Amino acid sequence: MTARVVFKKASRWYGPVMALNDVSFELGPGVYGLLGPNGAGKSSLLKLASGQLRPSQGTVELLGRPAFGSPDVFHSVGLCSDTDALFEDFTGLQFVSALLSLNGFDEVQARKLATEAIETVDLKDAMHRKVGGYSKGMRQRIKLAQSLAHRPEVLFLDEPLTGMDPQNRKRISDLMKRLGDDGRTVLVSTHILHELEQVTRRVLLIHNGRVLAEGDLGEIRDLLDRHPRSVRIKAADTRGLARELVSLPDLVSLNLEDATGHLLAEIRKPDAFFSKVQELSAACGVEEMWVTDENLESVFSYLVSK
Amino acid sequence: MTTADQALPVRPLWPAAKDVFFISIERMLPRPRSFWVFALLALPVFFGVLLRIYPPKDLPLTGFELDGIVVALFFIRNLLPLVALLFGSALISDAVDSKTLTYFLTRPISRLSIFLGEFMAYLVTVLTLTVPCVVLTYLVLCVGTPQGTGFGATDLVQDLGACALTLFTYGGVFALLGVSLKRPLIPGLLFLFVWEGFVANFPGDAPNYTLTAYARSLIRHRPSEEGLAELFSKFFPVGESVLVLGIVGVVSLALAIWIFSRREYVISS
Amino acid sequence: MNRSRRLILTAAAISVLGVGLAFSTRLTGTARAAVGPVPPEALALPADSSVVMGFDVKALTGSQFYAKFGGEGEPGRVDALAEIERKTGLNPERDIDSVVIAIRAAAAAAASEPKATGPRHHGPENALIFVTGRFDAARLESSLPEAGKAQKERRDGVTIYREASGKSNGAVALLDAGILVAGDAASVETFLANRSTGHGIRDSQALVAQLESIEPGSTFWAVGGPSVLSRVTSEVGGPAGNLPAVKQVVAYGHLDPEVGMTATAQAADAKSATKIADVLRGFSAMLSLQSGQRAELAQIADSISVATEDEKVHVKATITHELIESLKKSAMAAHARKAEVEIH
Numbered sequence: 001m002t003a004r005v006v007f008k009k010a011s012r013w014y015g016p017v018m019a020l021n022d023v024s025f026e027l028g029p030g031v032y033g034l035l036g037p038n039g040a041g042k043s044s045l046l047k048l049a050s051g052q053l054r055p056s057q058g059t060v061e062l063l064g065r066p067a068f069g070s071p072d073v074f075h076s077v078g079l080c081s082d083t084d085a086l087f088e089d090f091t092g093l094q095f096v097s098a099l100l101s102l103n104g105f106d107e108v109q110a111r112k113l114a115t116e117a118i119e120t121v122d123l124k125d126a127m128h129r130k131v132g133g134y135s136k137g138m139r140q141r142i143k144l145a146q147s148l149a150h151r152p153e154v155l156f157l158d159e160p161l162t163g164m165d166p167q168n169r170k171r172i173s174d175l176m177k178r179l180g181d182d183g184r185t186v187l188v189s190t191h192i193l194h195e196l197e198q199v200t201r202r203v204l205l206i207h208n209g210r211v212l213a214e215g216d217l218g219e220i221r222d223l224l225d226r227h228p229r230s231v232r233i234k235a236a237d238t239r240g241l242a243r244e245l246v247s248l249p250d251l252v253s254l255n256l257e258d259a260t261g262h263l264l265a266e267i268r269k270p271d272a273f274f275s276k277v278q279e280l281s282a283a284c285g286v287e288e289m290w291v292t293d294e295n296l297e298s299v300f301s302y303l304v305s306k
Numbered sequence: 307m308t309t310a311d312q313a314l315p316v317r318p319l320w321p322a323a324k325d326v327f328f329i330s331i332e333r334m335l336p337r338p339r340s341f342w343v344f345a346l347l348a349l350p351v352f353f354g355v356l357l358r359i360y361p362p363k364d365l366p367l368t369g370f371e372l373d374g375i376v377v378a379l380f381f382i383r384n385l386l387p388l389v390a391l392l393f394g395s396a397l398i399s400d401a402v403d404s405k406t407l408t409y410f411l412t413r414p415i416s417r418l419s420i421f422l423g424e425f426m427a428y429l430v431t432v433l434t435l436t437v438p439c440v441v442l443t444y445l446v447l448c449v450g451t452p453q454g455t456g457f458g459a460t461d462l463v464q465d466l467g468a469c470a471l472t473l474f475t476y477g478g479v480f481a482l483l484g485v486s487l488k489r490p491l492i493p494g495l496l497f498l499f500v501w502e503g504f505v506a507n508f509p510g511d512a513p514n515y516t517l518t519a520y521a522r523s524l525i526r527h528r529p530s531e532e533g534l535a536e537l538f539s540k541f542f543p544v545g546e547s548v549l550v551l552g553i554v555g556v557v558s559l560a561l562a563i564w565i566f567s568r569r570e571y572v573i574s575s
Numbered sequence: 576m577n578r579s580r581r582l583i584l585t586a587a588a589i590s591v592l593g594v595g596l597a598f599s600t601r602l603t604g605t606a607r608a609a610v611g612p613v614p615p616e617a618l619a620l621p622a623d624s625s626v627v628m629g630f631d632v633k634a635l636t637g638s639q640f641y642a643k644f645g646g647e648g649e650p651g652r653v654d655a656l657a658e659i660e661r662k663t664g665l666n667p668e669r670d671i672d673s674v675v676i677a678i679r680a681a682a683a684a685a686a687s688e689p690k691a692t693g694p695r696h697h698g699p700e701n702a703l704i705f706v707t708g709r710f711d712a713a714r715l716e717s718s719l720p721e722a723g724k725a726q727k728e729r730r731d732g733v734t735i736y737r738e739a740s741g742k743s744n745g746a747v748a749l750l751d752a753g754i755l756v757a758g759d760a761a762s763v764e765t766f767l768a769n770r771s772t773g774h775g776i777r778d779s780q781a782l783v784a785q786l787e788s789i790e791p792g793s794t795f796w797a798v799g800g801p802s803v804l805s806r807v808t809s810e811v812g813g814p815a816g817n818l819p820a821v822k823q824v825v826a827y828g829h830l831d832p833e834v835g836m837t838a839t840a841q842a843a844d845a846k847s848a849t850k851i852a853d854v855l856r857g858f859s860a861m862l863s864l865q866s867g868q869r870a871e872l873a874q875i876a877d878s879i880s881v882a883t884e885d886e887k888v889h890v891k892a893t894i895t896h897e898l899i900e901s902l903k904k905s906a907m908a909a910h911a912r913k914a915e916v917e918i919h
């Protein structure tokens with residue numbers, strides 16, 4: 001394997017707070033999952049990898065160059081950050097084209113590549129609308145489009161599936177898999193192990209700034225399956241959806257939140273649950289689905305204690 | 307497989323800066339902030355129209371003198387430094403606050419290109435807001451006066467040059483403040499109204515250490531010795547003023563670029 | 576960048592149109608327009624001038640009148656011009672285009688001082704002389720009175736020479752545009768300040784009205800306000816000494832093909848105007864009465880016409896070159912007779 005992303009004993013702290021501690025790993029072509037609870041250091045790791053931060057100790061290399069202070073490597077690197085930040089007054093097409101122009105593409109090329117990328121994330125119908133008016137899922141997808149429009153060798157995706165409906169989760173998961181199969185390096189930070197499993201089995205487990213394990217997803221998933229997880233669903237017909245889901249065998253609880261109208265479910269075996277939601281998404285108008293990760297925290301506590 | 311040897315180089319400075327400019331200008335100019343700043347800058351036009359409709363009796367000033375005073379006191383002395391503070395200090399901090407700086411920092415362009423593109427967008431924005439107001443103020447105050455509209459045409463061009471230089475210099479200083487401090491607005495206001503406001507009118511050599519003393523020296527063509535000299539304690543030759551303002555602007559920008567190029571920006575959700 | 580492009584283009588259009596308007600009116604419009612015979616550059620002469628007069632030197636030196644009576648061929652005259660040119664590099668016939676003289680209110684006051692209180696002020700101390708032409712700055716500088724003692728200052732494209740000896744308070748400003756302004760230092764400074772501020776003759780509506788009533792193409796002209804004229808009339812002896820106060824006078828004239836002059840005096844009221852007209856007619860009648868001794872006087876009397884119009888008095892005089900020639904010959908003959916008597 002030829003390493004494209006190399007961490008060598010890399011540490012990073014903000015004042016007295018240690019964000020990443022003595023991390024070493026190498027990533028070659030393929031898709032990698034970066035898994036960890038909130039505050040584990042996932043975003044710091046991605047920022048170091050994408051050259052936004054300088055390691056306090058150790059080295060981080062990207063395509064054979066120090067990641068920080070080597071802007072030339074960004075010809076071949078794409079980043080979909082976790083921040084919900086866009087150029088709000090730009091249309092989707094303008095947003096992606098403008099960022100492509102920064103990569104040196106002329107107007108015609110930029111427009112062509114941007115259109116292709118937007119088609120890839122299934123936003124073509126909305127590409128002439130201002131991104132300020134996009135839903136959360138659409139914003140995620142346009143961010144993803146800008147990260148892959150210039151066809152980078154290395155892609156860093158920080159929580160890319162947040163806020164997407166099941167159909168688009170599947171679409172983007174398939175896309176990530178294709179990119180990995182194409183020989184690109186994709187590092188995905190996500191809480192959704194179920195979808196991660198569809199694209200890769202290689203996972204970096206990170207907790208309290210340390211990489212606990214680099215391993216197969218199956219083992220992690222087994223652990224997680226023992227702990228109920230919370231899922232929040234936004235749908236047009238939440239009551240109808242609830243009626244259909246209530247009979248599932250591994251459902252722990254199901255509540256309709258009055259304030260938001262969202263459906264809150266606690267589940268043990270996510271596979272069947274997600275398949276069922278996907279099946280019902282058209283009939284019940286499922287718009288968005290989030291998996292809260294409180295229970296993931298307990299898994300990491302369990303792993304650490306182990 | 308891409309390696310460092312095969313990788314494309316960083317994009318050339320000016321084409322990259324131009325691309326940053328096109329993005330930044332769209333995010334800087336058509337904004338509510340620009341609208342309100344323009345409304346402030348256009349106040350002399352509004353009052354000028356009132357003055358022409360309801361002229362006061364025995365006004366001892368010609369339209370040209372009035373225009374010179376408006377340019378010197380309203381634009382150069384007060385509003386343009388404030389405009390430069392609002393826009394200049396926000397050059398990078400706006401992109402940090404809106405968390406969009408990441409999009410620039412993860413492209414194959416140097417930080418120098420990013421800064422220059424942003425600064426060009428700043429200059430074009432503030433000039434787009436300022437220049438029409440200065441020109442319209444001149445026209446409103448001078449059209450149809452006994453001396454004729456064209457009497458102060460060269461002064462008008464000088465005024466525009468002085469405004470541009472003032473915006474450049476203060477823009478550089480406040481851009482430096484913006485990349486150095488997390489909250490540059492309060493220090494900037496203190497600098498403008500305490501340091502620039504008072505020290506520039508101290509006797510002796512104290513005005514030498516203020517920017518406003520040099521900026522106002524560029525507007526000495528009309529309300530010359532008898533008018534503004536009573537308000538301003540010291541004037542410098544025009545050439546010296548241009549040189550000092552130019553040097554301060556360039557040095558401030560160089561320092562700002564130096565800091566921006568080395569600084570880490572922790573942008574997170 | 577559609578929206579910002581629109582905004583930038585709008586701002587640029589406003590700015591370019593505004594600056595273009597200012598420059599186009601500067602080149603073609605009112606800002607450059609002369610007021611009557613006063614050239615645009617001289618409009619910075621003080622608005623408080625009591626008398627403004629001018630000569631079109633080019634028209635004067637190019638006239639038949641100047642050819643006949645300008646003294647060409649007389650050795651003294653040629654020497655004088657050569658001497659001026661040697662000292663200053665300036666040949667008035669060749670290098671001066673026009674002259675405008677403004678006498679300020681202060682000068683008028685000085686002119687009316689009682690004789691007993693001291694010497695009358697004459698010369699440039701309270702007057703401004705505005706000259707257009709072509710000047711050799713270096714030679715002009717060396718010819719200034721008490722050369723070497725004049726303080727020289729360069730300011731805003733203008734070279735200013737100030738009398739440094741303390742004997743007088745004169746100043747000369749040489750503008751780059753081929754304009755020379757001389758007078759007392761304060762008046763010269765006023766002129767230069769007016770150039771910057773836009774003040775000047777245009778500030779006085781009365782002066783502008785008088786100047787605009789002057790016939791275009793006049794070779795010489797003068798306008799005067801009340802502060803000087805009311806006193807002048809009281810100083811004139813004889814019947815004119817009892818003339819009512821004149822508020823303002825506008826006079827202008829030409830030299831070819833005959834010498835013509837038109838003057839309009841404005842009195843306080845119609846009655847005063849009639850009185851002034853009567854005095855002038857009486858003066859004309861006196862000339863006619865003396866025609867027995869000198870026939871030319873009758874022709875002069877005939878050439879003068881006086882008319883009134885409300886409070887205004889119009890005087891017109893037309894004198895042919897032949898009559899002037901005749902008067903000149905008579906004067907020379909009288910001079911010769913006088914010289915003969917002195918020899919005997």
